[in-house]
Amino acid sequence: MTPRRRAADGVVALLALGVWLLMPPVISLFVGPERLFGVPVLVVYLFGVWFAFILATMLLSRRLPRIRDDAPPRLPLPVESAGEPRAERPAESQGGRG
């Protein structure tokens, strides 16, 4: 398993974890009068999970393979290049299907 493929699998795992953490019954566990730094635990939990989620995505996204651009050549705009040589990368195309 290549590191890049692992990153794609990591995204799936992260998503599953996110849904698990943010949906009842897990999130309901944090309902209560307890406070952290004066803020209800529920609020800290929700925003904390949310933020951690963003950070994890940022780190994971960097490890995902580069997106190979093989869309058909655009209309001849000066900045666009037509028909760049492109290499087939199996790991990536599989990620697309996963």
Add this chain to the structure above:
Amino acid sequence: MLSANVVLFTALAYVALLFLVAFVSDRRARHGWLGLVRSPVVYTLSISVYCTSWTFYGAVGSAARNGLEFATIYLGPTLVFVGWWFLLRKLVRIGRVHRASSIADLISSRYGKSTSLAVLVTIIAVIGTTPYIALQLKAVTTSFQVVASTTHTDLLGIAESDLDLRTGFWVAAGMAVFTILFGTRNIDANEHHHGVVAAIALEALVKLFALIAVGLYVVFAIGGGIGEVFALPTSDRVLGSEVFGARWVALTFLSATAIICLPRQFQITVVENADEEHLRTAGWLFPLYLFLTCLFTLPIAIIGLATMPPGANPDMFVLTLPMLNGQGALSLLVFIGGFSSATSMVIVASIALSIMVSNHIVMPIALRLPWLAPGVSGDVKSLLLTSRRISIVLILSLGFVYFLFSARSDALASIGLIAFAGVAQFLPCILGGLYWHSASKAGAFAGLLAGFVVWAYTLLLPSFEGGGALPASLFSEGPWGLGLLRPQALFGAEGMDPLVHALFWSLSLNAGLFVLISLVKEQNPLERLQSTLFVDVFRNPADRESRFLHRSAAIDDLFVLAQRVLGAERAYRLFRESARRQGLEEGLPRPSAEFIAQLEREFAGSIGAASARVMISQVVTGETISLDEMMRLVDETQQVIEYSQQLEQKSQQLQMTARQLREANDRLKQLDAQKDDFLSQVSHEVRTPMASIRSFSEILLEARDLEGEQAARFLSIIHDETLRLTRLLDEILDLSHLERGEVAWSLDLVDPERVLDRAVETCRGMAASAGARLTIGTRAGGARVMAHEDRLNQVFINLISNAIKHNSSRRPVITLSSGLVDGRYEVVVQDNGGGVPAAARERIFTKFSRAWTQSRPREGGAGLGLAISRAIARKMQGELELLPDGPAGVGARFRLSLPLAAAAEQPERRAGE
């Protein structure tokens, strides 16, 4: 308090700024200087068109009423963007490859470029979006009146009856102008509106900045710190409500769906996407934007509830809180922020809808009207632009009219979620279209229609309840008194939250019908082609299309068509570019299937896939049949591959069998030759003694006066020769018996050493007469083998007599030795003669070989001895072989080896003896 003029002036100045930004960006993009506009950050900011005034003002209202529930609207999109690698990347790729100009175009293109599907999607999108536009108009109107109000009572929120509808009108008119100016300047190759995107991105920054500013002010200036805010009693009220139920799940799901299915989100995320790599940044930056947007929602709601006079509208807390505290500048900023969020939504939504209306409703009609018909004969490009401009005006007018009639009721308050649920109906056919090959047009159409009808009936209709237009009995007793069909308790499903109820029934019916009909109804060839191109988009680039779809057309017709759809200049550039790629120096390109497919995609970027197909079909000939064939080919390819693999296996097996047969044949031929040899050898061997017998008997017959002594000698010769003949025939019989395995010997436990001694004694006489010396080398001592004693003796004698007879040495010495090696008993008979010539080594064991005795034919026997000996040895599971040449002075060495009898057998055999 701010005067209305100041507010108006600020708003106008802000709008002027937006125009300027859009204008400059558009100009720069035109000159190929895209720079900042094409950066991932701008892309991300423009996606935040998701946060409308419904977010800006409404989130706090929602928090004040339902606590944390507001967060679900932002958690769903967060989840979708975190998983961008799987869904959004594919969506954007497909959108780019197939030049999808709108969500309706994408769906129609996927399901065989269907016009009817595109129309249905467009209608649903218009119905779902118009009230949403009205909601924005209302928010701007209300906030304008609040911020410019002079009385304190207005801070409670403007009563619906006091709304000044003129503000709404001017906002709608201004947005129409902006959208027409920057949204329909031209029909871009990729539907990119750089000016609009730049303006939207700026607005995204403004609204986020305003929200954070007011949040910081409220928390730290009014509330006195985070801890203090949550210590307020209203905090418990806000957080006290139990929200983590079915509605929490449903709302999260719904918002995740909306970020994919909302026409304006599709427009920004997919159509306006300049580079797929931008998703990598948007994947975390957009969730971060949402996170920051929501950060202060709860504190503002708590403080608003705690400090505002009772009866104040929580939806306006964001604006009224700073106003109540005399923060004029801050309230103006908030107003501009709210204005931004409303206008950006209105602009993008009306662009997206106008593209859909012009491409999927106006174009198909124009193509079918006889007097416009050859949509081909008119200037399609200007028709498109005009129809888009008119659509924008119409859509905004529709929004304004909706606002006009509903502004005074509170029907708009819930319209945000209702619109979400409406566009959520697109989800099954989008997901199915992206990941399921068999998803068919019929299924998508039926599912969409059913979902839409159920949504309208269970969610949209009840939102008009109390407006007077509908009888109350419809809701309490159902239509015609049918209780099962009550809009909010369909099939008796009572007690559910109305939104969850509507979502459940509409989506389950939608998805159910979609799957069911897709399974039942066969796809047509074009649908199958498109489904392959969509589902396997990462494996099949769109130019694969031309391999399956063979068409031809006159290049002139195509050029005329292209000029009308794309405009003269773009058409020219496109044709030149293609000609150059085909290797043509000048003139028009060849109308290859590839080129036609590319042209159709270019058209699709402007007028939608369905219309593009209709237009291309008008000048193209000979398509359908070959498409049928090619599609069959696609399916058959897999089978062909399997068959060819099987064939290959079979042919390998056949080759192997043929080789074995050839080998067997060779062996048979060899045996046949051996048999012939054998026969001629036998005749030869028999003939020699027969000849002498005949000649001597003739002498005896003719010469009657022969002396008795001489006659006796002749008779003895005859006798000897007959003996020799008999011996020869015996040997031949013996050998053939041995070889055919017909001899039934009983193998007994034998001491081979004893047999060897006997054989040596037998040969002593023969050795003495030949002047040879027999020496005994090392001996094995005791050994037991399973053998036939006499036959074993025969082998030993044969070996020894051969060594004596064929020894060419002047002083012949024959050495016998035996031993036990690896569980076998071995006897080696060695002489000091010239050895066996290398060429004859293999032959000596064959019949009548007498290989090394050719020079002295009379000395040997029939040449069957070694063949018989070997046959005997093999019969006893042993082997007789000629050892490789030894050192000089050592002649031929023959070795007989026999397996030692198994230890267990010995006592048994002895007992048997």
